[in-house]
Amino acid sequence: MSENKITYIKNENVKEKPASDQLSFGKYFTDHMFIQDYTPDKGWHNARIKPYEPLILDPAAIVFHYGQTVFEGLKAYRTEDNTIQLFRPDKNMERLNHSNDRLCIPQIDEEFAIDAIKQLVEIDQDWVPNAPGTSLYIRPFIISTEPYLGVAPSANYQFIVILSPVGAYYAEGINPVKIAVENQFVRAVKGGTGEAKTAGNYASSLKAQEQVASEGYAQVLWLDGVEKKYIEEVGSMNVFFKVNGEVITPELNGSILEGVTRNSVIELLKSWDIPVTERKITMQELNDHYEKGELEEAFGSGTAAVISPVGELAWEGKKMVINNGDTGEIAKRLYDVLTGIQYGKENDPFDWLVKVK
Amino acid sequence: MSENKITYIKNENVKEKPASDQLSFGKYFTDHMFIQDYTPDKGWHNARIKPYEPLILDPAAIVFHYGQTVFEGLKAYRTEDNTIQLFRPDKNMERLNHSNDRLCIPQIDEEFAIDAIKQLVEIDQDWVPNAPGTSLYIRPFIISTEPYLGVAPSANYQFIVILSPVGAYYAEGINPVKIAVENQFVRAVKGGTGEAKTAGNYASSLKAQEQVASEGYAQVLWLDGVEKKYIEEVGSMNVFFKVNGEVITPELNGSILEGVTRNSVIELLKSWDIPVTERKITMQELNDHYEKGELEEAFGSGTAAVISPVGELAWEGKKMVINNGDTGEIAKRLYDVLTGIQYGKENDPFDWLVKVK
Incomplete structure (x- = not known):
């Protein structure tokens, strides 16, 4: 149901990056985001990486009222030789589809999603911090966008991935x-x-x-x-x-x-x-x-x-x-x-x- | 914590109204909406009635990820002598605050909210349908808007009211x-x-x-x-x-x-x-x-x-x-x-x- 092409619209107004030792969790976001739309006739389509910007949603969108939404969380790590690598993204995408099933959200193409995450992280690679214990947190999520107040699964969805550079969880080492x-x-x-x-x-x-x-x-x-x-x-x-x-x-x-x-x-x-x-x-x-x-x-x-x-x-x-x-x-x-x-x-x-x- | 003035921005591009006998539930929305913002320093403020239009929200807004949101549902009815009246709105606003408490959302001013609903319905009064069994469904809801991926109550919120003309629930009378x-x-x-x-x-x-x-x-x-x-x-x-x-x-x-x-x-x-x-x-x-x-x-x-x-x-x-x-x-x-x-x-x-x- 998904096409394999990802359109890329470059952000020409990149943000200043916070210092690697000034990060906390989930406060800063990178210059780009991934979005893909779902409609019943086209399935998942219109995959694009574009500047990080607000979502524009009808106030009646189902996500605001009936919480039909799922998400994932994983990280990209920078190694000492400047490789950037993801930890078990296949498990996260498998679980995302498991969550989709429970929430009556259409299945995504797991391999395509991993590829989209890799492309997005590569584009924003300068945002992967290098201070000890820091990483780039990856938040894939799906929201139901149909403007409808009946309690029923949405016809339309958006699959979105945003990135957030995050600090060491333990500022002073692992701590009970x-x-x-x-x-x-x-x-x-x-x-x-x-x-x-x-x-x-x-x-x-x-x-x-x-x-x-x-x-x-x-x-x-x-x-x-x-x-x-x-x-x-x-x-x-x-x-x-x-x-x-x-x-x-x-x-x-x-x-x-x-x-x-x-x-x-x-x-x-x-x-x-x-x-x-x-x-x-x-x-x-x-x-x-x-x-x-x-x-x-x-x-x-x-x-x-x-x-x-x-x-x-x-x-x-x-x-x-x-x-x-x-x-x-x-x-x-x-x-x-x-x-x-x-x-x-x-x-x-x-x-x-x-x-x- | 709330101010009692509601700013009004008139919609100059009103929509065509669906016929009173063509309505279903929650599919059509009126020309205006109510919005009020919450920030920790100002409390609930900036109450306004403005044209019905999309919400613009950071993709990291807490509502998309952790579902910190509450809502209500009530109706306005048109009587034979063209009075428009609400059914027990005090109970709905009382329950909204009860829900707010469970979801760690700041309390609203219930009387002010009822007044806001009355003003909004009066402005969109031509949308209250008159076919038998029809009414204007009122959907107050509160969403958490802070862009933050930590699992914690949001700092910021929006209280929104939208209106939807709805058809008779039973097209052919009450039916088991x-x-x-x-x-x-x-x-x-x-x-x-x-x-x-x-x-x-x-x-x-x-x-x-x-x-x-x-x-x-x-x-x-x-x-x-x-x-x-x-x-x-x-x-x-x-x-x-x-x-x-x-x-x-x-x-x-x-x-x-x-x-x-x-x-x-x-x-x-x-x-x-x-x-x-x-x-x-x-x-x-x-x-x-x-x-x-x-x-x-x-x-x-x-x-x-x-x-x-x-x-x-x-x-x-x-x-x-x-x-x-x-x-x-x-x-x-x-x-x-x-x-x-x-x-x-x-x-x-x-x-x-x-x-x-």
């Missing part, structure tokens, strides 16, 4: 955070949209995040929406625990997002012969392990932070201090090897990298 | 529909966003609706997301059952939207001395009543359809035909009285109407 278990709010439930990367899941999380932040916690630990017993995610990351030498992560159940970093962590651990299990785990079980001194590490995994160690977990008035509040051995090793692969300092035995140029 | 009980997908769950009128709930519903439509059903009956036992809503309406002379509707539980029509139905039934109960009800209980011949009526309630009788309910391979597939006595009376009040043909003993001019 304090997490509070969320008992009131629910991010997603089986049968809902939790396994899709779609706006509503994140909208639902804002209130919980606001509450725990006011109590001094960095993120919430999400429990399942049905029994409020089983651990699902941490903030907008997947979560791992090391118990008695075994690494455990909640199994995919329909309300947990299938993280690309999650998958990479599992593959790395297996390659290191460290036992890793995907299964259900309750807060009660975790607490029992903690009481017996068996909870050795806890960490989140995601594209933004890569690995985010959990130093303290608050649950039902109790504070569990994990690994004395320090970064655990496995978390540190995963962080070093994953970022090492991403920045080209380590071998890439799994062929995870895709060179942009 | 076939409904299928949804066992796979979930619309909302306790702790989620079900009681807020926000995009994600509707995004989640699209897939279920698509599936049942392909099987010949008009809507789904939503069960609770936890036990999949308790009845919650029907399509995007609240739901009522008449059992042995008593009218029962699911009690508000955090995942059910508090419908304005639902509330009006309850008040009317009470005023008629018809027993009405808000309580939990399972599909199993409903089925047991059906088997014993005690299920006398089923109907949905909402702004679009007002009252929507259910003629057939499919559950676990079984088809329950309710009231021989005909509109029940209570549903008919509620529909007649509610629309009678809305169109000024009946007295308004509850002071539900607000005159626009």
Whole structure:
């Protein structure tokens, strides 16, 4: 359904780039963007890379009212020899189509989308920062554009990719955070949209995040929406625990997002012969392990932070201090090897990298 | 936080209006719209009524990515003596602020918003159709506009009101529909966003609706997301059952939207001395009543359809035909009285109407 030609309209008024050590997350955007339109008669068409500029949308566009939208997040990394490379973009495009299916959005051509991302990043390659820990965050997203107030899938869509140079997640190196278990709010439930990367899941999380932040916690630990017993995610990351030498992560159940970093962590651990299990785990079980001194590490995994160690977990008035509040051995090793692969300092035995140029 | 002056920029290029008997739902929009901006320093400000035109938004605006948005739906009715009146706009603005709270969006000034809606409808009063059963649908909504990819509440917002002339919901009078009980997908769950009128709930519903439509059903009956036992809503309406002379509707539980029509139905039934109960009800209980011949009526309630009788309910391979597939006595009376009040043909003993001019 898609044509393979991408029109290019050069931005003649390029912006001043922020200094590589002045970046935070998702605040600056590059000079160009990718857009492709969908209509029922033409399918996906009119692929173009053009100057980064505002979207012009009817106020009745379905995305504003019924949230029919999906997105992805991945990064381009600059290596020491100035290669620019993407980390597992095939997994992100595969997941984008999985999300599309749940949200009744037409499938995209995954290979074409990867090619579009590569072209866009190559055009804006000077925006890929080079300070340690920095990268170019890539945000592909699809919005429903038909002006119609009936609750129904849109006839028309736009597939858009924007780029944002982002700073090191940890300004002073990898650093454990304090997490509070969320008992009131629910991010997603089986049968809902939790396994899709779609706006509503994140909208639902804002209130919980606001509450725990006011109590001094960095993120919430999400429990399942049905029994409020089983651990699902941490903030907008997947979560791992090391118990008695075994690494455990909640199994995919329909309300947990299938993280690309999650998958990479599992593959790395297996390659290191460290036992890793995907299964259900309750807060009660975790607490029992903690009481017996068996909870050795806890960490989140995601594209933004890569690995985010959990130093303290608050649950039902109790504070569990994990690994004395320090970064655990496995978390540190995963962080070093994953970022090492991403920045080209380590071998890439799994062929995870895709060179942009 | 809001100023009380509304700037008016007249549309000099008014559109041709569709014929009153050619309207469907949410397809046509009037000549003007209301917009107000929010910034942290100024609060809600710059209220203006201006020509209906596209929104211009940064592609990184939070609404596209994290669905931080809320909306409302109400109607303006033209009476036989050419009065134009709104039905219970105070309830809608109250609910909008309730939704704002859940979505971390700043509160609006409810009275000012009602005044803005009245001014907008008065300016576009020629768009209020006069064919039987037609009305002017009013869609207030708030979108998060800050260009930022961090998962956090937006700094900036726009509060917008658009208007759409809509046709009679039932082209040939009130007409029962076939409904299928949804066992796979979930619309909302306790702790989620079900009681807020926000995009994600509707995004989640699209897939279920698509599936049942392909099987010949008009809507789904939503069960609770936890036990999949308790009845919650029907399509995007609240739901009522008449059992042995008593009218029962699911009690508000955090995942059910508090419908304005639902509330009006309850008040009317009470005023008629018809027993009405808000309580939990399972599909199993409903089925047991059906088997014993005690299920006398089923109907949905909402702004679009007002009252929507259910003629057939499919559950676990079984088809329950309710009231021989005909509109029940209570549903008919509620529909007649509610629309009678809305169109000024009946007295308004509850002071539900607000005159626009």
